[in-house]
Amino acid sequence: MTTLALNKIKKSFGNLDIIRGVDLAIGSGEFVVFVGPSGCGKSTLLRMIAGLEPISGGELSIGGERMNERAASERGIAMVFQSYALYPHMSVYKNMSFGLETAKMPKPEIDKRVRKAADILQITHLLERKPKQLSGGQRQRVAIGRAIVRDPKIFLFDEPLSNLDAELRVQTRVEIAKLHKDIGATMIYVTHDQVEAMTLADRIVVLRAGVIEQHGTPLEIYNRPANRFVAGFIGSPKMNFLDVVASDVRDDGVSIDLAGRKARLPIEARVVDGAKLSLGLRPEHIGTDETGGLDLGALTVVHVEHLGGQTVVYGRLVDGQSLTVALDGQRAISAGSTLAVRIAAENCHLFDEAGDRIGK
């Protein structure tokens, strides 16, 4: 069941079009993550959903009801801000109860809700403190608590973890996932961090310059990126793109010419012979020991990063195109050496000159 529907949503500041027609339906209880490069309009979109930013065009509906003109507090939405935005002059308790007091909820009910939220977030011992007396992680919890007490249908998070250090970030990420499971509300979450996106999302929405490039489950996005942009954006290290030329195009596949080396991919490609294509290869799919698949030739190693669990190799193919390879485990490889690299055919992605995915 859909709780939130965006229908051709647009936003412009003056004559600057920031959001250029976004269509999206979000189901009840779904965890949706917005990702995209800085300035693509993630926050703006979120703020329009929240009611903090007027909508320039299109329709926003929640539970089937048009919401464009509704005040933020009447949309059944709570928002967690990147900087937490806790009221500095109020105690933790007051920070959480303020919205409920504004809504004129009876005192005992407020108290019950605040204590329950504090219990869930394990901040009961902090209730009398002021935000100034809290650590970053504690402030983050209070900010989430402030959202929980309102018992919203939809939670909005704008990069909630970006001000935390790495360890806390992982910990809080796990807690947010647990919170989602426990209370089952719809959550929309904005982040820069791929790991957050991949681990938290039921569905990832990739935005670029105010339009949705692709949305789907994390694995769909990873396995079948709709275009070069999405392919490059999701996955780390970034996907390699090699320039190839198509030939021998038939229904069951296409041959590609990679630095004089021919290979056949079982991808249904509607392109003409001689079309310039982009071959996308994820670094972690490229191997040195495989026997089958595509032979990429010899890789001259330029630089090696030993990460412990993984060895990342940066090098050049015989035709000079650079290629990054991520190998499992620790490998005794040093700069200057050469490696024979291969990749399984099913892990190859093809993109046409416009950057769109070719095949299934």
Added chain:
Amino acid sequence: MTDAALSTTTIAPRTDTGEPSVSPWKRALLYALLLAVSFLMLYPLLWMVASSFKPDSEIFTSTGLVPADLTVDAYRRGWSGLSIGFGWMFFNSLVISLLVVIGNLFSCSMAAYAFTRLRFKGRGFWFTLMLGTLMMPQHAVLIPQYVMFLKLGWVNSILPLVVPKFLAIDAFFIFLMVQFFRGIPRELDEAAIMDGCGPLRIFLKVILPLSTPVLATAAVFSFIWTWDDFFAPLIYLNDIEKYTAQLGLRTFVDSTGTSDWGSLFAMSTLTVLPVFILFILFQRLLIEGIATTGMKR
């Protein structure tokens, strides 16, 4: 981040040396010089206070600060030196100053909130006009204002001194508050919007409680400037029982001429006393207020 953004610009003494460090000798010399200058600057004020405790004969013979013969006689003479006691005039001054403080805080904070936080057509236009009035000398509007208050029957009452302050006539304070409000993170307003607050509740529950430093600064400056104001009471108050302390002191100069400096100094000391107490209590606020806005009278 939130907290840092909220604190006003602090100009606390800095611990590192300003320009590359000064040699000890030069430093000692500098201290001596600064001490001498500050002593010289304060001397007249100190002498005035000291003289108010001296018998009259001593004022014209002693340049020293320690009265040979400590007496509060001058205070007794001065306090009832006019047909209306000075106590009454102090009371008038106090009432006017407090009302002005309330008026300024109320009206200027509202205007500053509108200018910094609310979106409405013409905001930029009005803001520019407000800045324009900051530079405009009062003389341009003085006479028509007077005529207007005269027609309203307000002359010889405190209304002309007080009512304009409830209409945000002191653009300086709007400016001061605008500067401060701009430093309050806008996300706090947005959090409050999500919490169901309208503009009024955001103003009362979020912006004002976070603005106590600037409100205090505005209150202290309002009080001191009104307390010290001479021109407006001079033209608007006619009856001696409506006089402020400043007007009373001026009248006292007229009536005693230069015959009784002792009681003049005693009453002068008393009129400066409230300002001095506020200065001691709120020194930091006053100095930071001046440093951050870069404006003063």
Added chain:
Amino acid sequence: MSTLRTTERPAAGGRFRFGDSLAGYGFLAPWLVGFFLLTLGPAIASFYLSLTDYSGLGAANWVGAENYVRIATDDPRFWTAMNVTFTFVLLSVPLKLIFALAVAVALNRGLAGLSFFRAIFYLPSLVGGSVAVAVLWRQVFAGDGLLNQALNALFGFEGPSWISNPSTSLYTLVLLAVWQFGSSMIIFLAGLRQIPQDMYEAASIDGASKARQFLKITLPLLTPVIFFNAVILTIDAFKAFTSAFVISDGTGGPIDSTLFYTLYLYQEAFTNFRFGYASALAWVLVLIIAFFTAMSFLTARFWVHYDD
């Protein structure tokens, strides 16, 4: 983020406006009423009055530019007042600036007790406008006042009455103004604090002397603050009133030697009840101040150094 974006306006198409115009004008209402009733209205009225012979009673008879013509051609006291005021402005403003800057630079050397000195130097600015200080000044510079007592005790010098001597009385008022250099000094101190330390470090590595550092770093970087202070002090100096009023018993004497422009204006308006003529005087003052302000802004680009 929190800067006032005057360009940001409710986007077209969105009927739902946040902090909509109603609230905006609601909060602005007191100021708007004040602006129209106490500023704009009176400003227009005062210009109209300046073209009449209004006396506060009876009708305001239209006299055209007569008041202005009289100011320019037939009013020796106007020229006296101009003379007194300009002398006061041209002496007190530069002196105040120099003192304020010198003391600020001295205090900025990382001395202990900065806040102590800062407070002491600021105190006169805070109380200086009061009647009490004017009374005190009257005594200090009287014939048998503090100054002459001190001069007599130290040098055996019999000083004149500085206040009642027309050739010195104005200078006692200049001195009173300069005595109040404190608030400018605080602004200078705040400005000095903005100058990045590494500039001095770089300069001393380059072997620049203290004096050179002051001339080549401190002064140029401080020009915006100097400019600001100069404009504010000039406007303030033109508006000076209380001290002259109290010290001269409201006359501007002796023999008009302390007849500040504002004092003359006051006398015409509230002693002689020539509201029409005083309005014209007021407008002349406004124009003079506007001229000075405009000139400062026009010349600013030749000597004020802004970062890029």
